[in-house]
Amino acid sequence: MKTRNIAKKVIVYVFLISAFVISVFPFYWMIVGMTNKSVDVIKGKMTFGTQLINNLITLFTSFDMKGILLNSIKVSALTVMGTLLISSMAAYGFQIFSSPAREKIYNAILLSMMIPFAALMIPLFRLIVKFGLLNKHIGLILTSIASVFIIFFFRQSIKSFPYEIIQAARVDGAGEFRIFFTIFMPSMRSTYAAAAIYSFMNSWNAYLWPLIVLQTDEKKTVTLLISSMSSAYTPQYGVIMTAIVIATLPIIIVFFTFQRYFVQGMLGSIKQ
Amino acid sequence: MTGATTGRSFVKSNNLYGWLFISIAVILLAAFLLYPIVYSLYLSTTSSKGIVQNFVGIKNYVRLVKDPMFLLALKNTFTLFIIQVPIMLFLALILASLLNDKTIKFRGLFRTGIFLPAVTSLVAYTILFKMMFALDGFINTALMNLHIIKEPIPWLLDPVWAKITIMIALTWRWTGYNMVFYLSALQNIPDEIYEASEIDGASKVQQFFHITIPILKPLIVFTSIMSTIGTLQLFDEPMNLAQAGVTSATTGPGNSLLTLSVYIYNLCFKYMPDFGYAATVSYVIVFIVAILTMIQFKVAGDKS
Numbered sequence: 001m002k003t004r005n006i007a008k009k010v011i012v013y014v015f016l017i018s019a020f021v022i023s024v025f026p027f028y029w030m031i032v033g034m035t036n037k038s039v040d041v042i043k044g045k046m047t048f049g050t051q052l053i054n055n056l057i058t059l060f061t062s063f064d065m066k067g068i069l070l071n072s073i074k075v076s077a078l079t080v081m082g083t084l085l086i087s088s089m090a091a092y093g094f095q096i097f098s099s100p101a102r103e104k105i106y107n108a109i110l111l112s113m114m115i116p117f118a119a120l121m122i123p124l125f126r127l128i129v130k131f132g133l134l135n136k137h138i139g140l141i142l143t144s145i146a147s148v149f150i151i152f153f154f155r156q157s158i159k160s161f162p163y164e165i166i167q168a169a170r171v172d173g174a175g176e177f178r179i180f181f182t183i184f185m186p187s188m189r190s191t192y193a194a195a196a197i198y199s200f201m202n203s204w205n206a207y208l209w210p211l212i213v214l215q216t217d218e219k220k221t222v223t224l225l226i227s228s229m230s231s232a233y234t235p236q237y238g239v240i241m242t243a244i245v246i247a248t249l250p251i252i253i254v255f256f257t258f259q260r261y262f263v264q265g266m267l268g269s270i271k272q
Numbered sequence: 273m274t275g276a277t278t279g280r281s282f283v284k285s286n287n288l289y290g291w292l293f294i295s296i297a298v299i300l301l302a303a304f305l306l307y308p309i310v311y312s313l314y315l316s317t318t319s320s321k322g323i324v325q326n327f328v329g330i331k332n333y334v335r336l337v338k339d340p341m342f343l344l345a346l347k348n349t350f351t352l353f354i355i356q357v358p359i360m361l362f363l364a365l366i367l368a369s370l371l372n373d374k375t376i377k378f379r380g381l382f383r384t385g386i387f388l389p390a391v392t393s394l395v396a397y398t399i400l401f402k403m404m405f406a407l408d409g410f411i412n413t414a415l416m417n418l419h420i421i422k423e424p425i426p427w428l429l430d431p432v433w434a435k436i437t438i439m440i441a442l443t444w445r446w447t448g449y450n451m452v453f454y455l456s457a458l459q460n461i462p463d464e465i466y467e468a469s470e471i472d473g474a475s476k477v478q479q480f481f482h483i484t485i486p487i488l489k490p491l492i493v494f495t496s497i498m499s500t501i502g503t504l505q506l507f508d509e510p511m512n513l514a515q516a517g518v519t520s521a522t523t524g525p526g527n528s529l530l531t532l533s534v535y536i537y538n539l540c541f542k543y544m545p546d547f548g549y550a551a552t553v554s555y556v557i558v559f560i561v562a563i564l565t566m567i568q569f570k571v572a573g574d575k576s
Contacts, residue, residue, distance in 0.1 A: 023444070029404070089297065090297030092293055116558065142304070146298075208508065231520075
């Protein structure tokens with residue numbers, strides 16, 4: 001009986017360790033790849049090389065990596081800030097000042113969350129062209145700051161926000177917007193953190209919509225650059241690896257710093 | 273002024289504030305969500321070659337049935353989710369129930385490691401996989417060194433292997449993500465249930481099928497629908513696994529990775545633009561998603 005239990009434990013650990021290694025290995029490989037030559041990367045060299053500096057130099061001289069990074073940072077930062085402000089305000093309006101008319105609008109918005117992006121893409125593209133927003137970063141930002149999911153996510157957490165605090169502030173004579181900005185916002189920090197992470201990931205990793213909107217090289221984001229680098233006739237794998245690490249690093253850092261909020265943000269959609 | 277009137281004016285101003293708070297978001301959503309949804313439906317009844325746009329009624333929908341490319345994209349998409357989604361969710365369930373066992377050491381480390389793929393960008397991990405699964409790439413080299421295979425496997429050069437490669441990639445990216453969902457639900461199941469069944473002589477495998485799966489049923493339905501919708505919208509992975517990315521003549525060998533979203537993109541931006549027909553294809557996705565969502569509500573409704 002005892003040996004059978006030990007055998008079972010061994011199987012469980014072997015399974016978990018394999019899953020762990022498979023999950024983590026590509027990260028190791030990508031960091032190793034960053035330090036190796038193109039030939040070595042593709043052959044699957046698993047040890048660190050000496051090419052890191054060369055790869056970095058090639059990445060920043062053959063491509064406008066600095067400008068492209070700044071583009072990504074600009075788009076993501078503005079999208080996150082805009083999303084948090086606009087979407088949390090809307091959620092607050094729907095929950096704190098609920099009325100039958102607004103409830104109908106809210107339900108309609110929720111329903112549209114199920115519509116896949118592919119169905120919106122074509123009219124959205126024509127709209128962007130019409131407004132003269134083609135090839136402009138604002139075209140990406142403006143179309144994503146009113147996020148249905150983030151509105152929903154905020155509203156779920158506002159439900160547990162003590163209404164008495166708002167009423168007390170009103171009695172003290174505080175205006176509605178002041179209550180929102182100075183009382184509500186600071187006390188919902190963890191919800192804002194989770195929403196920020198979700199929104200940052202979406203914006204930083206976006207591919208299809210930027211591919212359509214951004215048409216010239218100097219406007220491109222990191223994701224677009226990596227994609228076009230890998231489809232070149234003679235891809236420089238070491239340099240691509242360096243770009244992938246640079247593109248992945250910010251998210252990994254955010255993940256390990258805010259792990260608690262991160263998972264909360266991901267699960268937000270189903271927590272009632 | 274009496275109390276009643278101040279009350280009413282307060283409600284009135286409250287109403288105004290309600291509109292003010294939601295106004296910006298509602299205007300943006302009307303422009304960038306509602307309008308596109310409606311306009312897309314209208315577009316699907318027109319045919320546009322260049323700048324001329326004609327009303328064609330349901331002609332586009334008839335064209336779908338006879339369009340070999342559309343049928344291929346539909347078939348590819350269905351093949352992917354019928355095989356990949358169950359394997360991935362089953363793996364996620366097993367991992368979650370193993371990691372829910374408090375006697376397992378390093379649970380936090382395992383959980384973090386297995387979840388880690390979910391933080392990567394879709395494009396970045398796809399390109400990583402494209403390099404790993406190249407003909408002379410890491411996977412083939414490793415398998416040949418271990419004497420598991422004699423000839424390199426044409427991962428991305430053969431239609432069937434290309435589908436297997438994308439399934440492996442998708443499973444790597446999303447298993448940990450789904451596992452975290454299951455894990456958080458499992459942590460709410462009281463230990464007493466498992467302890468009681470253990471006293472009754474139930475094995476771990478019996479517990480898994482008779483306690484864990486039934487309790488998680490609503491969540492399993494939810495994650496399957498979400499994964500299916502995700503597969504229906506698959507774009508970044510097939511596009512970047514293709515030989516020359518966006519500029520490739522075919523998406524994967526013999527268009528084996530052509531998905532509905534890629535086909536829509538091609539109809540708009542690669543071939544002679546036909547926005548009308550592209551909108552029709554996109555509404556096929558809408559209809560499938562709508563049906564799936566209804567099924568989900570029905571199953572979830574049964575539970576409560």
